[in-house]
Amino acid sequence: MNIFTVSIFQSALELGLIYALVALALFISFTILNIADLTTDGCFTLGCAVGAMVTLAGHPFIALFAAMISGAMAGFVTAFLQTRLGVESILAGIIVNTGLYTVNIAVMGFSSLTNLFGCDTIFRLVEDRVSEALAGWDKVALLLIIIAVVAVALWWFLGTTLGMSIRATGDNADMVKSSSINPTFTITVGLCLANALTGLSGALIAQYQKSADINIGTGMVTIALASLIIGQSLIGNKGSTARRILGTILGSVLYRFIVAIALRLSVPAEALKLVSALIVAIAIAAPYAKKKFALKKREIANYRTSGKEEGNA
Amino acid sequence: MLKLNDISKTFNPGTVNEKTAIDHLTLELKDGDFATIVGSNGAGKSTMFNAIAGTFIVDQGNIYLDGEDITFKKEHVRSKYIGHLFQDPLKGTAPTMTIEENMALAFLRASESKGKMFSRISARDKALFRERLARLGMGLEDRMKQPVGLLSGGQRQALTLLMATLVTPKLLLLDEHTAALDPATAEKVLDLTKDVVKDRGITCLMVTHNMHQALSVGNRTLMMNGGHIVFDTQGEERAKLTVADLLDKFKEGVGEELDNDRVLLS
Incomplete structure (x- = not known):
């Protein structure tokens, strides 16, 4: 049996690139800010639901931004609970995650499944134009561009004054306060940014799979954490920011390869x-x-x- | 300059662990004063610093800095004007970030860096950091891209001092900032401290357990016990004091021997 066919490799790569955004979100919240942000699961579904609904309305590109904004809003609520109202960070995430279930199902018009068959998605728009030229690798190309833009933007941002303040907040909170940086502000910005990326990932998955499902986000935080850790063990968690961002993306892709191999070896999908x-x-x-x-x-x-x-x- | 007006702070009120750490403390510092502080364990020295820095809000009384009432100002707001160094050299710097990144964060306190949230470290800033680092004489100016976690405790404390004074603070709080360093490094950091405080005329409070330092450094010596100041000397009276006199003064004021397990009499 040939374990790894090209098409398996390709779809694993595609999924890996999409889920890399969630891994990058956890890179911000878990690695940089040192906060276990459990909003992730619900936020991913939120991005998926919002992305699906806006795509359904005929705006596949706006869908991505709408999903990011909704994700950032979810992140803001989590940050508000933990920085202004004294809710423990893990609990804040769980609370928002629970509440988001209702929000998500409401976004999808109180249905637990939304189909996007026949809708214009960004993948389809690209496919129509360049699929032949790229010999079917159009989705990979599109996703590579999106991930590259996000990764470069994130790298740039983390080197700005605000980005450095966020990094310092997770590194040494005492030092941050004595540098006249408000940790409430940096945590809020960090969590909004992280969840915006999670939301974007959700919207991409909705368009990629042509459907949104209320349970799609379940376990997402564990999966993204797995990717993050695989990436860190590949590249080490001490290097420069650019290296660590790259490692996180690689980790996500590798994780999808592992899953693909597992599926190929007849591990049932339920497992x-x-x-x-x-x-x-x-x-x-x-x-x-x-x-x-x-x-x-x-x-x-x-x-x-x-x-x-x-x-x- | 700095005025503490009858401030008090009780921790864990109403429990068995209730502790009045600051008890009706009043203190006024003049512009450019450099006061050393000695006192027993639990005298309230660090608590007074934390009250001034805004780690907590005092239960009663007011704190004025430069005529402005800062009693209810948040810690990160006060830190724009107040530098605070701790005994633990790891407390003042972010270990996984590079030297220049740490300095850039400290430089945020400068008014000119306002509204520069999305700018990266400029070449001009780098040149400034390099020049300041060179003054430490520790070779750190050639290691600006290295994470601070690689530095020794003494280097980190010197860097912290540099960061706290990168933008001249109105008030500098030094909480036994040389106590965790080896003697040679401690002396070096203390010399750096004396130089920068003198050069810029910074108003400064320094806790020390070295009785000799308490009398030789700065222009004023404060002695604390039971959450307030029991002895305050400056000028000619201070110049004539010996370490033995200081210990006598403590006994006189408090009615017991100075009890500090780390006190150095030399």
Whole structure:
């Protein structure tokens, strides 16, 4: 059996690039701001729902921006709860995530599924024009352009005064306050930005799969975290901002390859969530386990040598 | 310049852990004053600094800086005018960010960087940072692209001092900022401190557990106990004081020996 056909590689690459936006969102909230933002699941569905509805209305490009704005609004609510109302950050995310279920289903006109068959999507518009020239790689090309624009914009932003302030907020909150930066402001901007990217990813998925489903975001935070961690272990989490952004995108693509291989090896689709959870658990636990293992090895080695010395004496 | 008017702060009120850390403290500093502060453990020295810096809002009384009532101003607003260094050299810098990025953040306190939220570090800023770093004499000017986490404690504290004074603050709070450094580095950082405070005429408060430093550095010595100031000396009276006199004064004012587990008498 040929495990990896070109078409599997291609669709994994496409999905990887789309979900890379969520991974970048978590790069901002989880890695940079040091906040576990659990708004992600609901926010992804929100972007998907808003994106689908605006696409359905005949505006596939505006749909992307509408999804980003709605995502940013969700992020703002989470940030408001934790910075102004003293709600614990994880709880703030869970609360907003729960509330978003109702919002999302309302956006889709109180239906749990919206189909976009026959609608103009950005993929279809591009396909009509350049598909032959690119031999079917038009979606990949379009997504590469979108991701490149987002990645460059993010890299540029993180080097600006505001971007640096956001990075410092997660790095050393004490230092931020004494530099006359308001952490409430930087956390709010950071979470809005992160969730805007999540929303954009949702809208792209809606157009890519030609449907929006109320449950599409379930487990998204785990999946994105898995991508982020894979990327970090590939490239290291210490390097320059550009390197880390690139690593995050690579991680997302690699994650999709892993999933594609799993599916190819006849792992049933229902098992994928468990596979994702295992990847995250293993990826997060690995550095810790490695340290423990090294310590244990030293302990055993030490026990052996000291045992010998005692024997000699 | 700085005026603390009858301020008090009680932590955990109404519980068994209730602790009145500042108790009706009144203090006035003149422009350009450089006062050292000594006192026992738990005398309220750091708490007074935190009250001035705005880490918490005092329960009663008022704080004035340069004639402006800052009692209810938030910490990040006050930090525009107040520099605050801690004993822990890791507290004042962001470790994963580079030296120049850290300095750029400190430079935000300058009024000219207002409205420059979306600008990156300019060549002019870099030149300024490089020049200031060179003055430290630690070779940091050639390591501006390196993350601060790679620096030693002494280098980080020197950098923090540089950052706190990059834009001249109205008030500089030094909370035993050399205590965690090795003696040679501590002396170097203290020399840098004395120079910058003198050059720019910064009003400064410095907590120290070194009794000799308390008398030799600055122009005024304050002694704290039980959340207020028990002894305040300057001018000729201070010039004549010896370390032994200072300890006597403490005993006189408080009725017990100065009890600080890290006190240095040399």
